[in-house]
Amino acid sequence: MSIDEYVAALPADQAAVATALRSRIDAGLPDAEGRMWHGHPVWLRGDDPVAGFKAFPRWVTLLLWHGSEVTEATDALTASADGTRWSLKITAPDEVDESALDGWLTQLAR
Template identity: 30%
Template sequence: MNPEISEYNNAQSTEDQLICNVLAKQIDLHLTEAENKIWHAHPVWFLDGNPIVGYSKQKKGIRLLFWSGKSFEENKLNVLGGKFQDASIFYNSVDEIDITDLEIWLQKAKEIQWDYKNIVKRKGVLERLK
């Protein structure tokens, strides 16, 4: 695991550490080709410089966010806004993580991508890559 991500995870409460460690291990397992780093203060995985998935500590729990998750058409993922293609799910216990769902979402994250890498260049307009 990336030492920066490990440090982020270790800074969380005991239960949140467990959640973060499971998420990081599963993401690393299924997105082996992805670069990962702390980006905007939380762990994010990128494919070809495009953000794909990340997680962060929020009031509602650990938020697992897929940048293109709206296009996954998965009922368990919440779409919060209408402008972008992101969708997320919150976890408050490691027992809430459904590994099968997570594997499906990570596979979709590879297959369905919107171009966030060039969003500034396109003045906020998203284009689908895959």
């Protein structure tokens, strides 16, 4: 399955969220390769995952594997138990904060 097929198989609202995330991640991580990894879209540098998203029944989760490197304080992101990976649940297309996402990706692109 390709990223295009993954997004096309989602319900309309989730597909809109996924499309917005994909566009921002593609632009924000130009040196990372977007591909299907463990069943969902992930952008990797070599074998190192940087960002991605995964659809669940009621939301799409933005995944940032190096979220602890984001220095901009935000309450939007939730840290994993070990504090290195951060995520954000998005339930509707208008919840995608492109400015914040672009800022996070700029920090992760370094």
